[in-house]
Amino acid sequence: MRPLTEDETTVFFEKLARYIGPNIRLLLDRPDGPYCFRLHKDRVYYVSEAIMRLATNCARDNLMGLGTCFGRFNRSRKFRMHVTALPYLSAYAVYKVWVKPAAEQSFLYGNHVLKNGLARMTENTPQYQGVVVYNMNDLPLGFGATAKSTQECRTMDPTGIVVFRQADVGEYLRDEDILS
The missing domain is CATH 3.10.450.220 (Nuclear Transport Factor 2; Chain: A,)
Incomplete structure (x- = not known):
């Protein structure tokens, strides 16, 4: 070390x-x-x-x-x-995204956050900014990078990608051999 x-x-x-x-x-x-x-x-x-x-x-x-x-x-x-850093990222995150309950499972299976699954987003979030993804109960689910800014998200189609997934808590099960 x-x-x-x-x-x-x-x-x-x-x-x-x-x-x-x-x-x-x-x-x-x-x-x-x-x-x-x-x-x-x-x-x-x-x-x-x-x-x-x-x-x-x-x-x-x-x-x-x-x-x-x-x-x-x-x-x-x-x-x-790694997703193991999520508790510290969520405690000090500047920009946050909340997903709807219907989109929560899709995100935990390793998919990106789509516009139709977006519930809320921190105001004035720039494009390609790192964000922490939460469910509606403020439980951190993972993190990623925004595909569009907050203003662009308001006018995009429902199937457009809002957040590119980089890690989620589902990785504890999917990739347990490389996280240790």
Whole structure:
């Protein structure tokens, strides 16, 4: 387990800023103690500094993971967020989308959010902005990127894509072997 390099930090924080904007600093400077991001086997983990110091007693080969996995770097050094980061993204999200109960199951099966399944959307959401998808009971279901801005969504046809799905809680069942 090691700290992220400067390039890795830049790529990771740019991806994270798409969803939570300037709230990144709230993740690091918490009232219950400082937290940090560490890289282990191409995965980025969010962990308390106190627990991270205790983990240095374990050999790297014996350490499976530590803290919450936010995602991983692929071979071309691009970062992909995992659904395991959803509780933190939903707590600090700037832009949000709510889906109707009829579209909730479709989203959880891995489909994009369509206009006919859209219930509400944060005002002035720009195009290709990272959003957290909620059901009508404010339960976070996943996250993605907007296909259209809020203004464009008002005039589009009912079968048009509003949010491109990037991860949803259904992945816990569909992709459990790669999330661990």
